[in-house]
Amino acid sequence: MAAGAVLYEKRQDVAVVTLNRPEVLNAFTPAMLGELSGALGRAGDEGCRALVLTGAGRGFSAGQDLDSIKDDYQRGGPDFVALLRDGFHPVVRRLREAPMPVLAAVIGVAAGAGLSLALACDTRIAAENARFTTAFTRIGLVPDSGMAYTLPRLVGMARASQLIAAAAPIDAATALQYGLVDRVVPAEKLMEEALAQAESLARGPTRAFVLSRRLLDFAQEHSLEETLVLEAQLQAEAGATADHRNAVAAFLRKEQASFEGR
Numbered sequence: 001m002a003a004g005a006v007l008y009e010k011r012q013d014v015a016v017v018t019l020n021r022p023e024v025l026n027a028f029t030p031a032m033l034g035e036l037s038g039a040l041g042r043a044g045d046e047g048c049r050a051l052v053l054t055g056a057g058r059g060f061s062a063g064q065d066l067d068s069i070k071d072d073y074q075r076g077g078p079d080f081v082a083l084l085r086d087g088f089h090p091v092v093r094r095l096r097e098a099p100m101p102v103l104a105a106v107i108g109v110a111a112g113a114g115l116s117l118a119l120a121c122d123t124r125i126a127a128e129n130a131r132f133t134t135a136f137t138r139i140g141l142v143p144d145s146g147m148a149y150t151l152p153r154l155v156g157m158a159r160a161s162q163l164i165a166a167a168a169p170i171d172a173a174t175a176l177q178y179g180l181v182d183r184v185v186p187a188e189k190l191m192e193e194a195l196a197q198a199e200s201l202a203r204g205p206t207r208a209f210v211l212s213r214r215l216l217d218f219a220q221e222h223s224l225e226e227t228l229v230l231e232a233q234l235q236a237e238a239g240a241t242a243d244h245r246n247a248v249a250a251f252l253r254k255e256q257a258s259f260e261g262r
């Protein structure tokens, strides 16, 4: 594998992580997933307050690199458990547990586990030329890399079932209508718009964003009673941040709040 299958750039408080195997539409190998996991960890270590995940060239990602596992089929088949456990799953966890909001900027195609990783981000902005396909059942597989968790939560169970069974590509306008993406912009403006959105997020109450994600995820799986217990804990945590205290003080002074992410 050539070095730099994932590019990392820190632009002030925003990390830009770019999937960088454009010749295969940024399809993933295990080494590339390791690089991606490292880049996500680095953004946290360097105190970034927002992260943009995007793809180089004409696609976001075509999912697992099928060429890289083709020889495994001569030897009884790929080790699916290892590919997921050691490759994709750590990345999904890093995205869902990132200490900053994560925005996917989708240009061109997002397929299979490439789509899964976009769905694991907090928010998605798409170029007008974006195409989305679950892809998995087209090659006789079930959705992986968290898609069975994220997709129904974003679009509802009926639509998720249909998107997984049909696996036909949908365009950006349809994805927007379904709630799969939050915004659609002209392709040439994608990075400018994504960075502007990320910079705006990076000026926000980072801890409150991250705790809110945790609370929302928890609430999907737990009762109202259990959610009320966690919300009180997390509110106490958010309420102890300088950002909260400063924002209340600014409100009382009738001034605009500014946040430092702590």
Ligand code: LHQ
Residues within 6 Å of the ligand: 023, 024, 025, 027, 062, 063, 064, 065, 066, 067, 068, 078, 080, 083, 084, 109, 111, 112, 113, 114, 133, 135, 136, 139, 141, 144
């Ligand atoms: C690719 C790929 C690709 C390699 C395009 N691999 N080269 C987890 C664990 C274990 C095992 C299996 O999987 C998983 C998770 C998964 O992600 S499963 C789903 C895997 N992905 C797919 O099945 C999608 C396969 N790709 C496609 O269906 C098409 O390429 C899409 C619809 C993504 C794009 O179509 P086009 O825009 O027409 O582009 P293309 O097909 O011409 O692709 C461009 C090049 O990229 C081409 O190479 P070439 O040398 O001919 O220019 C493709 O072979 C290569 N490429 N996807 N996943």
